[in-house]
Amino acid sequence: MMTKLDILAIGAHPDDVELGCGGTLAKMVASNKKVGILDLTQGELGTRGTFETRKIEAEKSIEILGISIRENLKFRDGFFINDExxxxxxxxxxxxxxxxxxxxNAIADRHPDHGKASKLVYDSCFLSGLRKIKTEINNIEQENWRPKHLFNYIQWNEDKPDFIIDISEYLDKKTEACMAYKSQFYDPESQEPITPITSKNFKKSIIYRAENLGRLIGTDAGEGFTSPQWIGLKDFENFV
Known part of the structure; x- marks a missing residue:
């Protein structure tokens, strides 16, 4: 029987999810939620490393986060489009x-794949709920399904969050999961080209952004999310 997930985090590239919402995923796993990750591409156009190293790094990351389900659709990095x-x-x-x-992914961001992925996922979520769209896996027809909520994590741009999740107890795990991508981030022994995310400052920014978002809600660390739709509350319970 197929595992039903509480949360599916989708990223254009391996490491998008860890950087954007790794702390939240670790927290949800610790709360016994069923969590999975879907990477749309293998990140094969990345300046540093290869898609083979990214695959190994992605596997290491989910060990750190405690996630058992991760799939990759192997869309063309940089060239996937929002089509049928x-x-x-x-x-x-x-x-x-x-x-x-x-x-x-973030709705708009420095890397064009992020915004493209955001719209592609949004449209796919809606279409997935239409029963007249037929799909099958292993010759078995699938039932239509539309997720109850879709939220966008924050990436390079300093987007204003619609809400912030407290990840105070999971910031170290988020950072460790991000740094599992050794080929992509600061490594004094690397001879590969310098990129905007290979500086010491970028590594520090993972921590100080989380700490600043936590400051805004009175906690030690947080991760921010935006919502393409209005967020409704049943009551005033469970606030930080």
Whole structure:
């Protein structure tokens, strides 16, 4: 029987999810939520490393976060588009795992793939709920499914969050999961080209951004999210 997920975090590239919402995922795993990750590409156009090293790093990251489900659709890094072919592949994953919540790339960001992925995932979530769109896996027809919520994590740009999750107890785990991608971040022994994310400052920024978002809600660390739709509350319980 297929595992139903509480949360499916989707990223254009391996490491997007860890950087954007790794602390939240670790916290949800600790709360016994079923969490999975879907990477759209293998990050093969990355300036440093290779798609083979990214795969190894991604596997190390989910060990750190305690996540057992991670899939990669192997879309073309930099060149995937929002069309029926790509939507159908994402719909198959959504219907396979039936997540209640999807976490997706920032709506607009420095890397164009992030914004493209955000819109692609948003459209796919909607279309996945239409029963007249037929998909199948292993010759078995899938049921339509639309996630209850879709939220976008914050990436390079300093987006104003619609809400912030307290990750005070999970900042170290988030940082460790991000640094599992050794090929992508600061490494004094690396002979590969310098990029905007290979400086010592970028590594520090993972921590100080989380600490600043935590400051805004009176905690030690946080991760911010935006919502493409209004957020409704049933009551005033469970606030930080």
């Amino acid at each position: 072919k790509h939507q159908i592949e994402i719909i198959k994953i959504i219907r396979k795992y039936k997540p209640t919540i999807i976490l997706a």
